[in-house]
Amino acid sequence: MKIENIRNFSIIAHIDHGKSTLADRMLEITHTIEKRKMQEQVLDSMELERERGITIKMQPVRMIYNLPSSTYPPATTAVGHVGRGNLQPTTYNLNLIDTPGHIDFSYEVSRALKAVEGCILLVDATQGVQAQTLTTLNMAKELGLTIIPVVSKIDSPLARIADVKNEIAALLGLPIDEILEVSGKTGEGVENLLEEIVKRVPHPVSELAGNNVFRSLVFDFQYSNHRGVIVYIRVMNGEVKKNTPLVFKVADKTFTALEVGIFSPGEVSTEFLSVGEIGYIVTGIKEPGVASVGDTVSFGKDNMEPLSGYMSPAPVVWASIYPESQDDFTSFRQALGRLKLSDSSFTFEEESSGTLGRGFRCGFLGMLHLEIITERLRREFNLNLIVTIPSITYEILRRDGKREIIYSPSLFPDDNTVEKVFEPWVKVKIITPSQYLGSIMQKLFDHEAIVGESETFGDNRASVSVNMPLRELMRNFFDELKSISSGYASISYEIGELKEADVVRLDILVADEPVQAFSKVISRKRVEEEAEASVEKLYNILPRQMFTTKIQGVALGRIISSRTITAMKKNVTAHMYGGDITRKMKLREKQKKGKKKMKEIGKVNIPQEVFLKMMRSE
Numbered sequence: 001m002k003i004e005n006i007r008n009f010s011i012i013a014h015i016d017h018g019k020s021t022l023a024d025r026m027l028e029i030t031h032t033i034e035k036r037k038m039q040e041q042v043l044d045s046m047e048l049e050r051e052r053g054i055t056i057k058m059q060p061v062r063m064i065y066n067l068p069s070s071t072y073p074p075a076t077t078a079v080g081h082v083g084r085g086n087l088q089p090t091t092y093n094l095n096l097i098d099t100p101g102h103i104d105f106s107y108e109v110s111r112a113l114k115a116v117e118g119c120i121l122l123v124d125a126t127q128g129v130q131a132q133t134l135t136t137l138n139m140a141k142e143l144g145l146t147i148i149p150v151v152s153k154i155d156s157p158l159a160r161i162a163d164v165k166n167e168i169a170a171l172l173g174l175p176i177d178e179i180l181e182v183s184g185k186t187g188e189g190v191e192n193l194l195e196e197i198v199k200r201v202p203h204p205v206s207e208l209a210g211n212n213v214f215r216s217l218v219f220d221f222q223y224s225n226h227r228g229v230i231v232y233i234r235v236m237n238g239e240v241k242k243n244t245p246l247v248f249k250v251a252d253k254t255f256t257a258l259e260v261g262i263f264s265p266g267e268v269s270t271e272f273l274s275v276g277e278i279g280y281i282v283t284g285i286k287e288p289g290v291a292s293v294g295d296t297v298s299f300g301k302d303n304m305e306p307l308s309g310y311m312s313p314a315p316v317v318w319a320s321i322y323p324e325s326q327d328d329f330t331s332f333r334q335a336l337g338r339l340k341l342s343d344s345s346f347t348f349e350e351e352s353s354g355t356l357g358r359g360f361r362c363g364f365l366g367m368l369h370l371e372i373i374t375e376r377l378r379r380e381f382n383l384n385l386i387v388t389i390p391s392i393t394y395e396i397l398r399r400d401g402k403r404e405i406i407y408s409p410s411l412f413p414d415d416n417t418v419e420k421v422f423e424p425w426v427k428v429k430i431i432t433p434s435q436y437l438g439s440i441m442q443k444l445f446d447h448e449a450i451v452g453e454s455e456t457f458g459d460n461r462a463s464v465s466v467n468m469p470l471r472e473l474m475r476n477f478f479d480e481l482k483s484i485s486s487g488y489a490s491i492s493y494e495i496g497e498l499k500e501a502d503v504v505r506l507d508i509l510v511a512d513e514p515v516q517a518f519s520k521v522i523s524r525k526r527v528e529e530e531a532e533a534s535v536e537k538l539y540n541i542l543p544r545q546m547f548t549t550k551i552q553g554v555a556l557g558r559i560i561s562s563r564t565i566t567a568m569k570k571n572v573t574a575h576m577y578g579g580d581i582t583r584k585m586k587l588r589e590k591q592k593k594g595k596k597k598m599k600e601i602g603k604v605n606i607p608q609e610v611f612l613k614m615m616r617s618e
Contacts, residue, residue: 005090006276007201008234009148010097010112012140013122014130014490018152021184022122023061023098029190030063030094032264060232060278061265063094067198092198095278099136110139111293115219115234115278118146118201120193121168125151125159125181128461129167131429131492137171146201147172148180150193155183167457204276207237207307214238214246215298216273216281217307221291223341227258228286230267232278233297236307239274240281249296249306251289258282288337293344313345315363316424316495317370317390317474318407320351320517321377322359324384329358335381336360339373346373351408356386356517361407364390367474386611388517392470395422395498410516412505415556423501426473428466430481432489437462439484447472448523467496471503471521508534509552510542511604517611524556531560534614539563541613545604 011019027033067090097112113119119140123129140147149168154161161181169176180196182189207215216233223229240246240260247254259282261269273279281297296306323332336348347363364370370390377383394406396413397420406412428449432440434456444451449468456462468477473493481489504527508518518538522530531553538551544565553561576584 003206003274003276004203006093006095006203007118007197008095008097008116008204008276008278009118009120009197009201010099010109010116011120011122012099012109012113012136013152014124014127014132014136015100017122017124017127017130017133018184019098019122022120022150022152022182022190023096025182025184025187025190026063026094026096026194027061027265029187029194030065032061032063059265060095060097060263062262062278063096065092065094065194065198066090067092067195093277094194094197097278109136111219113139113143113145115217116145117204118148118197120197121147121149121172122152123150123164123168125153125161125164126156127490128160128164129171129431129457130490131431132490134171134429134431135492135494148193148196148200149174149178150180150182152182152184154181155186155188170457206275212238213299213304214240214244215296215304215307216240218248218291218293218295218297220293221341221344223338224282227282228284229291229341231281231283231291231297233273233281235273235275235277235279237275238299239272241272242269245300246281246283246297247300248290248292249298250292251295253285253290254300255283255285258284288341291341313365314495315345315347315393316366316470317364317392318361319364319370319390320356320359320361320388320408321374322356322386322517324386326357328383331381332377332383332385333360335377335383336362338381339376343373345369359386367478386517388611389520389614390474391521392424392474394501394503394521396420397422408516409505409519409521410514412519412521415504421501421503422498423503424470425467425496425499426470426493427496428468428473428491428493430464430466430489430491432462432464432485434460434462436485436489437464440464440481440489443477443480443484444468447475447477469499469501470495471501471523504555506531506534506553506555508538509550509554510538510606511545511549512552513603514554515606518614527555528560531555535561535563538610538614539565541610542604542606543610549604 011022013019095116097116099109099112121133121137121140123133137147149172151161151164151168153159165176165179168179180189180193182193184190214235215237216235218231218233220232221229222232240257242257242260244257245254246257259269260273260279261267262273262277262279267280270279273281283291285291298304321332323329333350340346340348345365346369348360350358351361352358362370362373364373367390370387374385374387377385389409391407391409394412396404396406396418398404398413398417399419430440437454441451444466447468449466449472452465452467454462454464478491481491502524503521504524506520506522506527507514509515518534520530520534535551535553542549542551542565545567548567549565551563551565552559576587
């Protein structure tokens with residue numbers, strides 16, 4: 001197909017604003033999927049995505065759209081304006097990339113946007129502009145994409161269409177009549193939206209005009225047991241066919257294209273992929289670490305520099321994960337390698353613990369990302385896992401002048417050896433109805449936040465800019481914010497600079513043995529409160545043992561909190577009736593000595609569910 005008849009676009013929005021539902025209607029109207037195969041969330045193929053009703057992985061799909069006559073001509077240049085005209089029906093290739101809405105997966109969004117020329121900014125008519133709307137909008141603006149503003153869920157009885165249109169018009173600085181209205185549920189306005197995509201989104205342009213050298217950008221990849229790594233590409237120049245010798249420019253690895261094709265929405269083999277198209281290449285490579293997001297795939301004889309790719313995402317949250325049985329360690333390592341092949345933002349490295357054995361220190365983009373990865377490990381690979389309490393990265397300046405990066409609370413040095421500690425802060429944007437602002441301000445104070453500028457906009461809503469420690473954002477802040485705002489507040493954040501922190505390590509000892517999975521780094525002023533809460537929680541959920549078990553919270557070189565779980569006891573004198581009391585006393589004394597000996601040599605076996613309950617919000 002001619003490059004002038006190709007449109008590449010993405011749908012961006014806050015979480016649960018209707019992206020996947022709108023994509024369903026587009027697939028239906030363009031007859032990309034037969035009606036009998038149609039189902040909700042077609043592009044969300046992962047079981048977890050369907051179960052939770054969210055998009056986790058971006059998903060590309062090609063739609064064939066026949067533009068009705070008596071409409072605008074297609075855009076003619078990447079930056080030119082569209083004029084009015086009158087055309088005969090024309091067939092267009094619409095390449096859509098559906099993206100996640102949750103803040104943890106904003107890296108997926110950034111990759112999708114670099115592979116397209118335009119995007120649909122979707123805003124829920126019942127909720128209006130939210131925090132993540134602003135974040136994704138800024139991404140699109142920085143890349144210079146054409147933005148089509150759309151109000152969704154107009155069929156809802158709670159829709160505030162006029163108010164939300166005013167908010168979007170003020171945000172983008174454009175006339176209200178340029179904002180479209182759609183309902184992903186009923187399909188109203190979707191046909192018109194498809195026409196507007198053809199009119200407004202510019203067609204792709206060749207990276208090297210007049211040069212047919214094949215060059216493409218890898219924006220995602222997956223792994224197949226039979227076919228190896230399958231790279232998802234946007235062709236920037238030239239064309240590629242099956243059996244063509246190719247090379248990963250950054251990895252410097254050559255291979256032969258075993259198959260090329262498009263997404264419709266499943267993989268469909270084609271003869272070739274040409275400039276401007278989005279598709280896949282089956283590489284046959286089965287070794288990990290070769291394919292990477294942002295690499296350039298091109299002809300082997302190409303001596304040009306690689307295309308500008310993507311920055312590698314830095315993990316925000318760290319947690320150690322151990323197999324419940326050390327016999328599963330090899331299977332666990334293979335499972336992590338498989339997940340890494342389908343999720344490039346996930347990182348891991350091997351470590352060992354005295355009490356938990358060998359495991360891996362894993363990096364995630366947020367708490368939801370952590371939850372999704374651990375759930376996939378359990379479901380897809382049938383692994384029983386122990387997950388430590390999540391933490392963040394700290395930079396330590398020791399008294400001897402040495403600097404080091406600490407990823408694990410259990411490795412955090414003792415207070416008397418530390419000169420300074422530095423921790424990451426985050427820039428947070430909160431959007432909330434104005435009546436909840438007072439309660440939110442109090443909560444921000446509790447979480448050591450520094451409140452910046454705030455403004456009121458739209459239908460009595462306020463936007464607040466905040467700086468706060470990432471450590472405090474992770475301390476159940478999301479749930480607390482939703483609770484005090486009755487679910488109406490929304491939040492987005494980005495990692496900021498490192499700042500000096502006043503924090504210490506809190507260890508939890510069970511039977512005088514520190515349990516690394518329960519160690520955490522907390523604010524010095526909250527150490528007593530946190531120690532009491534952690535010890536009390538473990539006391540309530542840890543099963544009783546055959547010997548007396550002490551649970552202690554230790555920080556700043558002293559025991560701050562302590563509880564004792566009494567031992568399970570058998571009534572050793574139950575069979576005795578009457579007789580000399582000394583006989584009973586001898587039996588009880590013998591039992592007492594046995595319990596004492598057991599306490600000296602016994603170890604507490606902590607069940608997996610205890611670790612899970614301790615990891616959850618306290």
